[in-house]
Amino acid sequence: MTRRSYKTRLGCVACEELTEFGAGKPGWLVDNPNLLSAIDTHSLLLANGTTILLLSWSDPTGSPLKIRPELSPIEAESISAVEWLVFDDVRVIVAGTSCGYLLIYSLRGDLIHRQMIYPGRVLKLRVRGTKKDLIQDTSSEEFGLIMPGVIARFDGSDIQNMLQKWFEEAHSRFWDKKSKSQGSEDFGDSDVKLPFQLWNIGKYGTCADAAITGIMPPPLMEQQSSQRYYCSVAVGEDAVISAYRLSEDKGRSLVGAFLSKVVPATFSTIASFSKLIWRSEQTSPKKSDQKPQPFARASPLTCFKDHPRKGEKLTLSPSGTLAAITDSLGRILLLDTQALVVVRLWKGYRDASCLFMEMLVNKNFASSSSTYSEPMKSDYCLCLAIHAPRKGIIEIWQMRTGPRLRTIPCAKGCKMLQPSYRFGASMSFPYVPLEVFLLNGDSGQISVLNRTLDP
Numbered sequence: 001m002t003r004r005s006y007k008t009r010l011g012c013v014a015c016e017e018l019t020e021f022g023a024g025k026p027g028w029l030v031d032n033p034n035l036l037s038a039i040d041t042h043s044l045l046l047a048n049g050t051t052i053l054l055l056s057w058s059d060p061t062g063s064p065l066k067i068r069p070e071l072s073p074i075e076a077e078s079i080s081a082v083e084w085l086v087f088d089d090v091r092v093i094v095a096g097t098s099c100g101y102l103l104i105y106s107l108r109g110d111l112i113h114r115q116m117i118y119p120g121r122v123l124k125l126r127v128r129g130t131k132k133d134l135i136q137d138t139s140s141e142e143f144g145l146i147m148p149g150v151i152a153r154f155d156g157s158d159i160q161n162m163l164q165k166w167f168e169e170a171h172s173r174f175w176d177k178k179s180k181s182q183g184s185e186d187f188g189d190s191d192v193k194l195p196f197q198l199w200n201i202g203k204y205g206t207c208a209d210a211a212i213t214g215i216m217p218p219p220l221m222e223q224q225s226s227q228r229y230y231c232s233v234a235v236g237e238d239a240v241i242s243a244y245r246l247s248e249d250k251g252r253s254l255v256g257a258f259l260s261k262v263v264p265a266t267f268s269t270i271a272s273f274s275k276l277i278w279r280s281e282q283t284s285p286k287k288s289d290q291k292p293q294p295f296a297r298a299s300p301l302t303c304f305k306d307h308p309r310k311g312e313k314l315t316l317s318p319s320g321t322l323a324a325i326t327d328s329l330g331r332i333l334l335l336d337t338q339a340l341v342v343v344r345l346w347k348g349y350r351d352a353s354c355l356f357m358e359m360l361v362n363k364n365f366a367s368s369s370s371t372y373s374e375p376m377k378s379d380y381c382l383c384l385a386i387h388a389p390r391k392g393i394i395e396i397w398q399m400r401t402g403p404r405l406r407t408i409p410c411a412k413g414c415k416m417l418q419p420s421y422r423f424g425a426s427m428s429f430p431y432v433p434l435e436v437f438l439l440n441g442d443s444g445q446i447s448v449l450n451r452t453l454d455p
Contacts, residue, residue: 005450006406006408006449006450007408007438007447007448007449007450008447008448008450009445009446009447010057010437010446010447010448011057011058011445011446012057012443012444012445012446013044013055013056013057013439013444013446014443014444015055015064015444017053017055017064017066018046018053018444020048020051020053021035021046021048021053022035022048023441023444026413026442027412027413027441028413028441029413029414029415029439029441030389030413030414030415030441032048034048034049034078035047035048036048036079036080036081036082037082037415037417037439038082038083038084038417038420039084039417039418039419039437039439039446040084040086040091040419040420041419042056042057042058042059043055043056043057043058043084044056044057044417044439044446045082045083045084045093047079047082047095048079049078049079050068050069050071050078050079051066051067051068051079052066052067052068052069052079052082052093052095052105053065053066053067054066054067054093054107057446065107065108065109066109067093067105067109069095069097069103069111071097072099075098075099076098077097077098077099077101078097078098079095079096079097079098080096080097080098080121080122080123081095081096081122081123081124081125081145082094082095082096082125083095083125083126083127083420084127084419084420085104085127085143085159085163085420085423086419086420086421086422086423087160087163087422087423087424088423088424090160090163090164090167091107092104092105092106092107092112092163093105093106093107094125094143096117096122096125096145097122098121098122099119099120099121100116100117100118100119100120100121100122100147101114101115101116101117101122102114102115102116102117102122102145102194104163106170110170112162112163112166113162113166113192113194115193115194116292117145117147117152117196117198118147118150118152118198118292118293119292120147120148120149120150121147121148122145122146122147123146123147123148123208123209124145124146124209125143125144125145125146126143126144126145126146126211126212126316127142127143127144127420127421128141128142128144128211128212128316128318128320128421129141129142129156129421129423130214130318130319130320140214140215141155141156141157141421141423141424142154142155142156142212143156143159144211144212146207146209146210146211148202148206148207148208149200149201149202149205149206149207150198150199150200150201150202151198151199151201151210151212151232151234151246152196152197152198152199153196153197153199153212153230153246154194154195154196155195156423158194158195159194160423162192162194196293197246197248197296198292198293198294198295198296199232199244199246199295199296199297199298200295200298201232201234201242201244201298203242203244203298203300204234204236204238204239204242204300204303204305205236205237205238205239206236206237206238207234207235207236207242207311208235208236208237208310208311208312208313209234209235209236209311209312209313209314210232210233210234210235210314211232211233211314211316211320211323212230212231212232212246212320213230213231213232213233213316213320213321213323213337214230214231214319214320214321214337215228215229215230215231216229216230216231216245217229219245219299227247227248227249228248229245229246229247229248230245230246231243231244231245231246231301231337231338232244232246232298233314233323233335233337234311234314235311235312235313235314235325235327236310236311237310237311238305239303239304239305239311240304240305240306240309240310240311240325240327240333241302241303241304241311241325241333241335241342242300242302242303242304243300243301243302243303243337243340244298244299244300244301245298245299245301246296246297246298247296247297247298247299248296249296249297301340302340308328308329309327309328309329309331310327310328311325311326311327311328312325312326312327312328313325313326313353313354315354315355315356316337316356317356317382317399318356318382318421318434320337321336321337321338322334322335322336322337322356322382322399322400323335323337324354324356324384326349326352326353326354330347330348330349330350330351330352331345331346331347331349332345332346332349332352332354332386333345334384334399334400343400343401344400344401346386346397349386349388350390351388351389351390352386352387352388352389353386353387353415353416354384354385354386354387355384355385355387355416355418355436356382356383356384356385356399356434357382357383357384357385357396357418357433357434357435357436357449357451358380358381358382358383358433358434358435358451359380359381359383359396359398359405359451359452359453360375360379360380360433360451360452360453361379361380361381361398361405361453374430374431375430375431376431377431377433380431380433380451381398381399381402382398382399382434383396383397383398383399383402383405384396384397384399385416385436385449387410387414387415387416389410389412389414392409392410392411392412393407393408393409393410394407394408394410394416394438394449395407395408396408396449405453406453408449410438411440411442412442413440413441413442414438414439414440414441415438415439415441416436416437416438417436417437417438417439418434418435418436418437419435419437433451435448435449435451436448436449437449
């Protein structure tokens with residue numbers, strides 16, 4: 001009897017360029033906290049603080065691409081997060097820096113956009129979206145930046161419009177025989193700014209990870225309007241789990257209106273009166289440096305403290321209704337983000353990482369059809385893949401309270417990766433399930449975990 005494999009090999013990314021990132025040393029992929037990675041369906045991104053490396057295993061003839069962003073040596077700026085942004089016909093590389101900058105690059109390495117978000121280290125870049133269906137009564141596609149105690153949200157349509165404009169201008173510059181690199185830098189360093197919302201979610205201490213879980217109803221006694229409210233969940237050292245209601249408008253409540261209208265007017269009156277008395281002849285100061293965007297209103301919903309337990313990483317399900325949280329005590333908490341209660345707990349998983357995936361568990365799918373047809377979304381069930389490196393395994397558990405479906409041996413030095421949300425993917429056919437990839441740091445092999453549960 002042949003041994004059954006639960007993984008499918010896709011290709012290999014081993015190359016000489018990986019030596020700059022530490023390849024060849026045991027544990028180079030997982031032991032270096034400053035080594036960042038992000039995967040797409042056919043490409044891999046690696047970043048070591050100063051350089052971004054783009055590798056593709058689907059095109060063996062293509063050479064790796066290196067991007068070296070212009071970073072501030074005075075502030076010791078470095079790349080602190082990388083991710084993919086994938087639209088219908090556009091793919092771009094996104095990076096966040098330790099000084100709070102957002103950088104967007106084309107697959108040729110051209111700088112498309114550069115923008116200051118907030119002074120602080122970008123911890124993570126998150127891309128997610130939900131489509132309007134029987135469960136979700138509204139749709140939302142967004143891109144977010146997570147910083148210690150701060151979260152920023154960009155609307156996906158704003159980024160898509162900016163990218164379409166840039167590629168149209170790049171195409172016209174190409175036919176006008178102008179320098180492509182010079183044009184890209186001019187556009188990337190221009191005054192074009194993407195609109196975004198910014199919230200302070202550090203009431204219970206700085207967060208190590210956070211996410212916007214979805215749209216939520218407004219609080220009681222709030223006036224009805226077209227403004228949206230979002231729910232965010234954060235994990236950190238002081239509070240293992242904390243949740244907030246995020247408002248698009250910082251002046252939505254009576255208190256907010258008082259603070260934003262009455263208080264500034266009062267201080268303005270006092271200042272004018274003091275100038276009258278003291279006849280101050282001070283001239284207005286010169287234009288100062290660009291100030292960070294003011295925070296919108298974030299109202300605390302709940303907080304869970306359990307010293308010395310610390311929240312470390314947060315993984316969100318596609319719909320945003322579940323979140324898997326790892327802590328410093330080797331436990332994994334499954335949080336219902338709508339009820340804000342823990343519905344499941346795993347113990348004994350130190351240094352674990354989690355990713356949600358979809359498994360084909362509908363046994364009647366293959367037998368009920370004599371001709372081949374693509375499975376639909378209803379044929380899949382949501383599962384949680386838990387990588388336990390100390391045990392050397394990957395476990396797949398059915399959500400929410402289902403059994404362990406599979407245990408997969410995993411070599412030391414491997415890392416689980418998952419492609420980011422593809423804008424407009426929910427409308428595509430055939431249905432593309434949520435997959436989990438496995439990168440072997442020693443061999444450079446890229447594999448995907450099988451979705452079927454055949455014995």
